[in-house]
Amino acid sequence: MTRATAALISVAARLMRGGVLSLAASVLMVAGADKDVVWDAGAGRDLRREALDIEAAIADALARNTRLRHHRVVVTAGPDGLVTLTGAVSTQSLRREVELTCWTVSGVRSLHDNLIVGR
Numbered sequence: 001m002t003r004a005t006a007a008l009i010s011v012a013a014r015l016m017r018g019g020v021l022s023l024a025a026s027v028l029m030v031a032g033a034d035k036d037v038v039w040d041a042g043a044g045r046d047l048r049r050e051a052l053d054i055e056a057a058i059a060d061a062l063a064r065n066t067r068l069r070h071h072r073v074v075v076t077a078g079p080d081g082l083v084t085l086t087g088a089v090s091t092q093s094l095r096r097e098v099e100l101t102c103w104t105v106s107g108v109r110s111l112h113d114n115l116i117v118g119r
Contacts, residue, residue, distance in 0.1 A: 050107060051077040057105045058083065065101065073098055073115065081109030088116040 054077040062068055062075070071094065073087040083102055089095050095115050102111055 047079045051079065054081065054083065054105060054107045058102050058108075061101045061105060062098065065097065067094060068098065075102070077108075081107050082112070083108050083110070084112045084114060086114045088118075090118065092117055 055075050058075045058077070062073060068089070071087065071089045073085060073089065076084045076086070078084070085098060085102065089098065095113070095117050098115065099111060099113055102108055
């Protein structure tokens with residue numbers, strides 16, 4: 001690491017501590033001597049933990065719906081917010097209700113609905 005790179009990182013760290021620079025700016029470009037070095041705050045994300053959090057949030061939301069108590073819906077969340085629904089519901093309106101409930105959860109990016117209607 002060059003002296004200029006170290007100085008720039010030091011200034012950025014002081015700005016973060018002072019509240020001037022937000023952590024929401026997840027990528028900080030630091031110019032090095034011969035190439036750019038990228039610091040990615042999101043690199044430490046635990047994708048498995050995020051998927052489990054999405055599954056738990058959807059399960060909580062579905063549990064609050066009294067119309068779905070007698071139906072079995074299994075929610076599986078994968079990387080990057082991919083949610084898969086499996087199981088059975090009795091009507092098409094309940095199926096749509098499950099889908100809409102899933103979309104209300106933060107972190108859901110795509111939804112694969114494999115629910116069976118009529119059982």
